[in-house]
Amino acid sequence: MDVINLSAKLAGFDGHWAPRVVAEMNDYQLKVVKIRGDFVWHAHADTDEVFLVLAGSMGIAFRDRTVHLSQGELLVVPRGVEHKPFAEEECHVLLIEPRGVVNTGDAGGDLRAENDVWV
């Protein structure tokens, strides 16, 4: 039961689009991730997914629109909805989702990150 400093956790790794787990709550995980550039279109068939911007700004493209998130803003992407996160400049994000969710969902590809990696 340790205090988790999100900035310190983010300072503890490099690389983009590779989420790191910082805490577990029941069967959910809180992950931090650094993003820059374009991710892949994907969906998570079985779960909603929370994006909370900790620093910087990002966008999430949907098939019918694009939303923009700045620091202190969050969005819940509903299960099964295709989305493509992106960021022009590096952006730091807190993800909340059940244990076992893979970052690329149904898509796979080069940006698929190893799951359940802690920092």
Next chain:
Amino acid sequence: MDVINLSAKLAGFDGHWAPRVVAEMNDYQLKVVKIRGDFVWHAHADTDEVFLVLAGSMGIAFRDRTVHLSQGELLVVPRGVEHKPFAEEECHVLLIEPRGVVNTGDAGGDLRAENDVWV
């Protein structure tokens, strides 16, 4: 699927120790709460609970120690563990827990807030 600005949500209500729901993810809720002073000792028998400090600083007393959280820090209080949040100055907190969790857990009392109130 709206962007949720946490500061704007916090500006939308007054009062302490009365969590407001801002979003749902699966069967979980994200709540913002303003705290000041001492809460009651209580536990949640069935669930862990996340405290993430958005502004200010707070403490959480446990029976064997006290931890302090500042902005950008989080703690997961494990299920069944007695705790008593407190803050000398007003502090803004994001809570993450399953839908239906009552703020005072097993304790009740005057600080028991109505559940599932959105802002």
